[in-house]
Amino acid sequence: QITLKESGPTLVKPTQTLTLTCTFSGFSLSTYGVGVGWIRQPPGKALEWLALIYWDDDKRYSPSLKSRLTITKDTSKNQVILTMTNMDPVDTATYYCAHRRMAGAGTFDSWGQGTLVTVSS
Amino acid sequence: DIQMTQSPSSLSASVGDRVTITCRASQSISNFLNWYQQKPGNAPKLLIDAASSLQSGVPSRFSGGGSGTDFTLTISSLQPEDFATYYCQQSYSLWTFGQGTKVQIK
Numbered sequence: 691q692i693t694l695k696e697s698g699p700t701l702v703k704p705t706q707t708l709t710l711t712c713t714f715s716g717f718s719l720s721t722y723g724v725g726v727g728w729i730r731q732p733p734g735k736a737l738e739w740l741a742l743i744y745w746d747d748d749k750r751y752s753p754s755l756k757s758r759l760t761i762t763k764d765t766s767k768n769q770v771i772l773t774m775t776n777m778d779p780v781d782t783a784t785y786y787c788a789h790r791r792m793a794g795a796g797t798f799d800s801w802g803q804g805t806l807v808t809v810s811s
Numbered sequence: 812d813i814q815m816t817q818s819p820s821s822l823s824a825s826v827g828d829r830v831t832i833t834c835r836a837s838q839s840i841s842n843f844l845n846w847y848q849q850k851p852g853n854a855p856k857l858l859i860d861a862a863s864s865l866q867s868g869v870p871s872r873f874s875g876g877g878s879g880t881d882f883t884l885t886i887s888s889l890q891p892e893d894f895a896t897y898y899c900q901q902s903y904s905l906w907t908f909g910q911g912t913k914v915q916i917k
Binding site for chain 2: 727729736737738739742750752753754786794795796797798799801802803804
């Protein structure tokens with residue numbers, strides 16, 4: 691059974707850097723084709739994909755946020771870390787991490803519960 | 812970037828109704844189209860991937876179709892637990908979600 695859980699600060703100040711950790715179990719991020727992605731959702735709004743890291747350390751970023759994002763993995767700890775620089779109140783959202791499977795259309799089949807991050811001074 | 816447009820943005824329906832949600836991609840995405848259901852306070856749940864492949868455990872009243880740029884999600888007979896927001900998502904080139912369709916009780 692695949693499980694993921696996001697952790698990190700619930701409140702950050704404008705201009706600060708956000709660091710979120712996704713801790714997972716039930717799969718290995720060294721298995722061919724596997725990836726872990728980050729998706730966010732502002733309150734009452736739609737889902738927005740942010741970044742993804744593959745088993746081979748290949749990385750993909752949302753073009754609109756690429757300059758602010760960094761995604762890394764620690765395979766030994768079963769963790770994926772997302773950093774987002776220069777936080778702004780518009781970045782207030784629930785941040786989810788999700789397992790990207792290789793089969794089918796390569797989409798996100800298991801999600802964490804999400805963590806709400808508020809950006810405010 | 813590939814843009815995804817869903818319609819309608821919201822709809823009101825009754826239990827037992829047949830409901831269809833459409834999703835259009837800004838360019839051809841073959842069958843790299845997925846559908847999610849999200850209930851308030853919960854993470855999205857994958858219902859259908861590759862346009863028409865129903866995930867294990869998802870009721871057969873849900874079905875998906877389409878290819879290229881135009882896709883549909885159909886609920887053949889709406890049940891009380893189906894009132895939720897539905898998102899389409901393309902996974903052809905990176906990942907992009909539609910703006911969502913909220914299905915409400917009439």
